[in-house]
Amino acid sequence: MSVLNDTVDWLSDSANWSGDDGIPHRLTQHLEYTALTVVIAAAIAIPIGLWVGHTGRLRGLAVVSTGALRALPTLGVLTYASLFSGIGIKPAIFTLVLLAIPPLLAGAYAGLESVNRQTIDAARAIGMTEWQVLSKVEVPLALPLIIGGIRSATLQVVATATVAAYVPGPGGLGRYLIDGLAVSDYARIVGGSVVVIVLALVLDGLFVILQRVALGSRPSRTPTTA
């Protein structure tokens, strides 16, 4: 029970809530890495996923590379990346981007594939351009799944961004874990983990709301075909 008590002490110690190594600062850093990672990964993966889903082309390749990226060992990639780009935040961001791409890519192309073929056909038949079919029909209808992809990418990155501290540099919430481990300060390790978990839960809740909003006032009942 002493670890628990120590953890509560650590979390309630005002010294841990201020300064460069304080929770607010580390938390902000952590969120910054997460946001940066997800934005970069989304900029890469979502257009590719939409293209694959819209055209149906290179789907096999998308599936295989998604699986391959998922199988990459995070720490291995991080070590390897830091050999090239040196210490600091870059190798961590690079690694996290690789981690975030699969769910984003899968969310985008699976989202588009989930859209009723007849609806797409109808959109084309009434004279929409390919771009209009994508932007006015496919993306809005796929939005819940696309956001689902962003949600799981974000959660994975939030949890895994702790590895950023593995490479010497600014760190984020992972600092507590890595530094705590180095000096066997279990209260700090557990306390840091608790903050990460709470952050993940809060973000998850925000995404649930976002997915609801994406559905709008539209009834969830699927349209009967006449």
Added chain:
Amino acid sequence: MIEYRSIGKTFADGTEAVGDFSLQLPSRTTTVFVGSSGCGKTTLLRMVNRMVDPSHGQVLIDDVDVSTRNKVELRRSIGYVMQEAGLLPHRKVIDNVALMMRLKGADKKEARDRAHEVLETVGLDSSLANRYPAQLSGGQQQRVGVARGLVTDPNILLMDEPFGAVDPIVRDELQQELLRLQRELDKTIVFVTHDIDEAFLLGDQVVILKKGGEIAQVGSPAEILAKPANDFVSSFIGLEKGHRKLHVEERNGTRIVVDETGKATGVLSE
């Protein structure tokens, strides 16, 4: 005028949907393609707005080969009512209809006003305009589909079994409404159905199709009934079952119309 010139379609998987089809569809009349499932009706219809590109031959609209026209422009100029209403599930009824106007460059207000107008024309209660398609009955969805086909006031209207999925009473209502609309609007309508009664009711020109888009007979309903070209046609229009061979019998002083099986189908009006 729409003209099919020796047109054929074989799909990528080798299915020959239409072999060799030629026909002229006069302007401002209704031509009905009728035939059993899979005979190529939808394929023929969709070659008019280039949703299907023919493997050989041409479709001409007012002597212009449609393959020379921009697909998107062409489709915007033709009304298309789909087999399943084909409404966008994430757009309200009013927006589904107004969308066609928006695609043609109308501003929001103009598009909505016009959409309300056609919804009324097709007999849809205005209280339904703000619903989503999933919140409508099948018959109501079909009406929205028809409204969407009419909203831009196109010269050509393609209708693919638009009343196929509704009950006989609603279907009857929709058919009558279409007849009324056609008297007012004078469009060139290409109508697809597998129901011969519907074909005879709506068609100025009826095209009876066999598998592969082969024409069994073309003519007005009266011509076809008077002179079925062959046994296939006779049986297709139900002459063989005797439902259409009627004669008059007198019963209790009233003249009654009876079919070959002896079933009374009506009275003779003097």
